[in-house]
Amino acid sequence: MSQFHPVSINDIQAAQQRLSGIAHHTPVLTSRIVNDRTQSQVFFKCENFQRTGAFKFRGAYNALAQLSPAQKQQGVLTFSSGNHGQAIALAGQLLHIPTTIVMPDDAPGVKQTATRSYGAEVILYNRQQTNREELAHNLASDRHLTLIPPYDHPHVIAGQGTTALELVQEVGELDLLLVCCGGGGLIAGCAIAAKALFPNLRVIGVEPTLADDATRSFYTKTLQTVTNSDTIADGARTPSLGQITFPLVLQYVDDMVTVSEAAIIRTMFFLWERLKIVVEPTGVLAAAAILENVVTAPGMKIGVIISGGNVDLTQIAKLFTE
Amino acid sequence: MSQFHPVSINDIQAAQQRLSGIAHHTPVLTSRIVNDRTQSQVFFKCENFQRTGAFKFRGAYNALAQLSPAQKQQGVLTFSSGNHGQAIALAGQLLHIPTTIVMPDDAPGVKQTATRSYGAEVILYNRQQTNREELAHNLASDRHLTLIPPYDHPHVIAGQGTTALELVQEVGELDLLLVCCGGGGLIAGCAIAAKALFPNLRVIGVEPTLADDATRSFYTKTLQTVTNSDTIADGARTPSLGQITFPLVLQYVDDMVTVSEAAIIRTMFFLWERLKIVVEPTGVLAAAAILENVVTAPGMKIGVIISGGNVDLTQIAKLFTE
Numbered sequence: 001m002s003q004f005h006p007v008s009i010n011d012i013q014a015a016q017q018r019l020s021g022i023a024h025h026t027p028v029l030t031s032r033i034v035n036d037r038t039q040s041q042v043f044f045k046c047e048n049f050q051r052t053g054a055f056k057f058r059g060a061y062n063a064l065a066q067l068s069p070a071q072k073q074q075g076v077l078t079f080s081s082g083n084h085g086q087a088i089a090l091a092g093q094l095l096h097i098p099t100t101i102v103m104p105d106d107a108p109g110v111k112q113t114a115t116r117s118y119g120a121e122v123i124l125y126n127r128q129q130t131n132r133e134e135l136a137h138n139l140a141s142d143r144h145l146t147l148i149p150p151y152d153h154p155h156v157i158a159g160q161g162t163t164a165l166e167l168v169q170e171v172g173e174l175d176l177l178l179v180c181c182g183g184g185g186l187i188a189g190c191a192i193a194a195k196a197l198f199p200n201l202r203v204i205g206v207e208p209t210l211a212d213d214a215t216r217s218f219y220t221k222t223l224q225t226v227t228n229s230d231t232i233a234d235g236a237r238t239p240s241l242g243q244i245t246f247p248l249v250l251q252y253v254d255d256m257v258t259v260s261e262a263a264i265i266r267t268m269f270f271l272w273e274r275l276k277i278v279v280e281p282t283g284v285l286a287a288a289a290i291l292e293n294v295v296t297a298p299g300m301k302i303g304v305i306i307s308g309g310n311v312d313l314t315q316i317a318k319l320f321t322e
Numbered sequence: 323m324s325q326f327h328p329v330s331i332n333d334i335q336a337a338q339q340r341l342s343g344i345a346h347h348t349p350v351l352t353s354r355i356v357n358d359r360t361q362s363q364v365f366f367k368c369e370n371f372q373r374t375g376a377f378k379f380r381g382a383y384n385a386l387a388q389l390s391p392a393q394k395q396q397g398v399l400t401f402s403s404g405n406h407g408q409a410i411a412l413a414g415q416l417l418h419i420p421t422t423i424v425m426p427d428d429a430p431g432v433k434q435t436a437t438r439s440y441g442a443e444v445i446l447y448n449r450q451q452t453n454r455e456e457l458a459h460n461l462a463s464d465r466h467l468t469l470i471p472p473y474d475h476p477h478v479i480a481g482q483g484t485t486a487l488e489l490v491q492e493v494g495e496l497d498l499l500l501v502c503c504g505g506g507g508l509i510a511g512c513a514i515a516a517k518a519l520f521p522n523l524r525v526i527g528v529e530p531t532l533a534d535d536a537t538r539s540f541y542t543k544t545l546q547t548v549t550n551s552d553t554i555a556d557g558a559r560t561p562s563l564g565q566i567t568f569p570l571v572l573q574y575v576d577d578m579v580t581v582s583e584a585a586i587i588r589t590m591f592f593l594w595e596r597l598k599i600v601v602e603p604t605g606v607l608a609a610a611a612i613l614e615n616v617v618t619a620p621g622m623k624i625g626v627i628i629s630g631g632n633v634d635l636t637q638i639a640k641l642f643t644e
Contacts, residue, residue, distance in 0.1 A: 027349050029371070032373075048598045049351070049598055051354075053598060110595065269635060272600050272635055273432065273600070273633075273635050276370045276371055276375060276599060276600040276601075276631035277598060277599060277600065278594050278595070278598040278599065278600060279598075309598035311595075313591060313594055313595050313642045314642055314643050316639075317638075317639030317640070317641075317642040317643045318639070318643055319639075320635045320636050320639040321636055321639045321640055321643065
C-alpha cells in the first residue's frame, strides 16, 4: 500500500500549539478496581471533561482557526450527530465565525440546546429520509459557507490527534491504545500521534457491533457502510469511514473490535458508579473493550480514550432503572 | 468564648504527610458555565474522586494510622451512614487492622457492598428503633474494639481538614469556602486549615433544610438535634454536631445556611449534566448554596467541597426521570 500523509505528527503538534490555553488539558484518571479487574494498568483520558463535553472541540477549533479571513467572515456549516456540532458552534463563537449546524432531529435534546446556546443556527433533518451530506453540501453551496465535515478533514483529524498526544506526553509510553471509532477522525489522529512518539504502541479501534462498518472495512480493506444503525452509541452511527480516514485507519490502526449494546450499557454503569464520571454511550466504547474482555492485555500499560460525556440524563437514567 | 484547640493546623499538616501517596490528591474542577451563572470564580474540590468515593477516607486513615500496636491488633469499630464505614474498612485493609462497621439497614446497597468488599464485618441496624451510638459503644466494649466515630474525634477532624489544605495549596487564597455539614468533622477541619493559611477567608456551612440542626445550633449557640431526617442527603442525617465539632464550628465557621430538597436534586442534575461528575446528594450541598443563590458572592473566589460520589445509580436515576 502506498503511504498516505494528509496528517503528520507536525500537524498534530501545530494543532496542540493552536489549542493551548483554549482547549482543556483534560485529566487522566486511574482506578485500582479497573487495574485489578483487567490485570493491567489503565489510563483513562477523560475528554468528557473537554469543552462542549467531548474531544470534538479539538478538531473543530483547529479547523476553524486555519480558515482564511474571507471564509471566516462568510461562516461555516457542518453536519453532526451532536458533539461535532456543539464543537463547531463554540469554536465559531470564540473565533467570531458564524456557524450553521445540520443535525438529525433525534439527536439528544441536551446537544441541540447546547449547540444553540453557543449562537449557532441549528437545522434539523430526519435521519430516515434525508442524506445529511447531500443536504449539508447543498446548504453550504447556496449560502456560501465553508463546510467543515465531522471527521473527513485533515485539520479536524490533526486536532483530534492532540488527545493521544497529551495522553502519552503525560503518562509516557503505552503498550496499547484503545479508541472508539465512528467516522475515524479520532482514531486516525490518535494513532498518528501516539505512534510518532512510540512506534511500538499498538492501536485498537472499538465499534458497536450494531455499527461495525469500520471493522468490516478494516478486515476486507474495502470501504463498508452501515445504514441507520440503532446502536445506543449515537456518535458511532456514522455510515462509514471517510475518504481520508479510511486509508489512515488501514495504515495506522493495528486491529478493530466490536462490543455489544449490553456491554456498552454495563460499562457505562460501571464508569458512572465506580469512577464517578458521566460518560456517554459512544464515550465508553474503548473502555468496554477492556472491561468486557474483548481485548485482554495482562501486565500492559493501556490508554483508553473516554471520548465524551454528553447525555440526556432523563433518557440514560431509564437504562439504569430497567 | 474560651479558645478550644483539639485540632491545630500542625495536626492537619501532619495528617497530610501521613496521607501522602495513600489518599488521592483529588482534582479541582472549574466550569465557565458555573462562573457565568454565579458571576464568581468557583473551584470544585472533587472528593467524589477520593478513594472509597468520599473525603471520609482522609480522616479514617489518619485516625487508624495513629492507633497503638495493641489497638491495631484488636481492631476497630465504627457506626456510619456509609462513607465513613467504607473509609474505615479500606483504611483497616491497608493498615492490616480488623474492622467492624455498624450501618443503618437503609444505607444505599452500593455502600454496604463496597464496605464488605474491603474485608469489613458489617452489622446492620434499624434507624427508627436503635440508637446507633449506644449500639456501637456496647459492641466495642464487648469485643474490645477501639471505636472510631465518624466525626467527633480529633484525628478524624484533622484528616478531613487536609481536603481544604490541598485546595488552597493548589488554587491560592479564596474569599469564601463552602462546605457541607453533617456531624461537622469536615467543616471543622477545613475551616481550621483554610483560615490558618488565609485568615480573611470566610467559611460557610451548608445543611439540608430537613436536617438543619447545625444551623440552629450555630445561631442559638446551644446544641440542637434532628431526629431521623428524611433528607435525601443521607450523609447529613447525623443527629447533631459533636462535643468536639460543635465548639469548633462556633469558633471557626462564619455562617451556616440551608438548602431545600428540590435545590439538592436540581444541583445534582446540573453537576452530573454539565460538569460530567457523579456526585451524591450530600456531596452537592455546598454547590447548591452558590448555584441556587442561597449564598451570593459576585466577583469572589469561592472554594466548594464536593464531598462524595457514592450513589445507588438505580435509585438516583429514578429522581432524574420523575
